[in-house]
Amino acid sequence: MRATFFFLYLAGGLALAQLAGCSAAHDSASHGTAAANGSYPAAAGFNQASSDARAMTLADGVMRAMGGYEAWSRTRYLAWSFFGGQYQVWDKQTGDFHWEKDSLVANYNLLAKTGRVYSRGRDISATPAGQQLLGKLNGIWINNAYWLLLPFKLKDSGVTLGYQGPGQTMAGTPAEVLRLTFANVGDTPQNRYEVLVNPTTGLVDEWAYFANAADAQPAFRRRWADYARHGQVLLAADRSSAAKPARLDHIAAPATLPPGTMSSATPIARLTD
Secondary structure: OHHHHHHHHHHHHHOOOOOOOOOOOOOOOOOOOOOOOOOOOOOOOOOOOOOOHHHHHHHHHHHHHOOOHHHHHHOOEEEEEEHHHEEEEEEOOOOEEEEEEOOEEEEEEOOOOEEEEEEOOEEOOOOHHHHHHHHHHHHHHHHHHHHHHHHHOOOOOOEEEEEEEEEEOOOOOEEEEEEEEEOOOOOOOOOEEEEEEOOOOOOEEEEEEEOOOOOOOOOEEEEOEEEEEEOOEEEEEEOOOOOOOOEOOOOEOOOOOOOOHHHOOOOOOOOOO
8 A cells, every 4th residue: 555655646746857967877067077177077978069058157166156067976875765754765876776765765876777576575577566666766766866966967968058147046046047948858747947046155046947848938937045064065955935934854975875775675774865
């Protein structure tokens, strides 16, 4: 029943943005070094020819504000809680993904697209519920990781980066507005995002999600706030809308993992930096 409840809850709108831009199982921009002018290497497949030069410069500034491209490349492990009681750990280097909700646990490799599912420590991988979850784990990772890591993925594969011009956040503060559209990538390439960058700090202050690129109004707007250093990079916890608070908790970027973390059949202790 718990597995069935989870899927109904997800389908009912828990993960509003099945995000298109986060398609590679390992970090798609994790090789090379930043140029002398501060520009970092775009992922293979980034639509540079159709992207706006000012938008790309702003994306480079966001990367620097978050800790820098080299720091992001050196960050291997990321852990965080997502809405609906989900907790996950991602190994950027290997593509291993440990996901759990209550007593339901999955260990999955995003590159091989294989894994195991456990309920209360018992292997249910071959059951209908287990197979259903295994078929959804790549999409779960795409969605949940993008909610945490959007600022690092502005020049990802399939992305066209546009410049909307100056704008304002929900709080009325000035912002530079980026526009992300997608092609041939992720689960929902028809999406569009507006990313509001603080012109003083260089950090993302807010994002807006459009289910279809042609939509006039976003499905939601949410803050990116409460930044803290985790390992070598900054990550933001606050995802509140104007009407309702929301957070990503238990964020960590540990240098190492306890033995057995990525193969545990039962829920693990929350990791720290």
